Amino acid sequence: MINKIEVMQMAQAMASHAGLRQAAVSQNIANADTPGYQARDVDAFSATYQSTSTTPLKVTRASHLDSGATLNAAVKPAATNAVQSPNGNSVSLEDEMVRAVDIKRQHDLALTIYKTSMNVLRTSIGR
Structure with missing residues (x-):
């Protein structure tokens, strides 16, 4: 029942996206x-x-929904302003740290949406 509510699906997708x-x-x-x-x-x-x-999620086995498979296609080379090192590496540790903080914020938001939605559902049934 809970997995059919759009806000719950969005919160789960948001948390999965943050994990990816x-x-x-x-x-x-x-x-x-x-x-x-x-x-x-x-x-x-x-x-x-x-x-x-x-698009519906693809079920790989009965007890598991492969929600990450549809997101894996989204991994792509990052658009970065960092200057490439002489060996051709484009990773900037500073940019990655900023991204990590943004990801934590996104994951915390997903959890907050989920918890708030659960509280609204509990309140509506009188608990």
């Missing part, structure tokens, strides 16, 4: 010294959610 984006940032940081590595990021949540909300 955090994975991209951590991969960028891990490869900060790798020659030729290009920094990666994920499309904005608004664009990603619009494309996934019209």
Whole structure:
């Protein structure tokens, strides 16, 4: 029942998007010294959610919804203002730290939306 409510779906998608984006940032940081590595990021949540909300999630097995599979296509080279190092690496640790803070904010917002929606539902049924 709860998974059919649009705001709950949005909160879950927002948290999944933040997790995918955090994975991209951590991969960028891990490869900060790798020659030729290009920094990666994920499309904005608004664009990603619009494309996934019209298409149903793909079920890979009965007990698992593969919500990350539709978002994995969104990982792309990051648009960065950083100057490439002489070895061709485009990772800027400062930019990655700023992205990490933004991702934490996005994840916290998703949790707040979820908790608030749950409180509204509990209040509506009299708990």
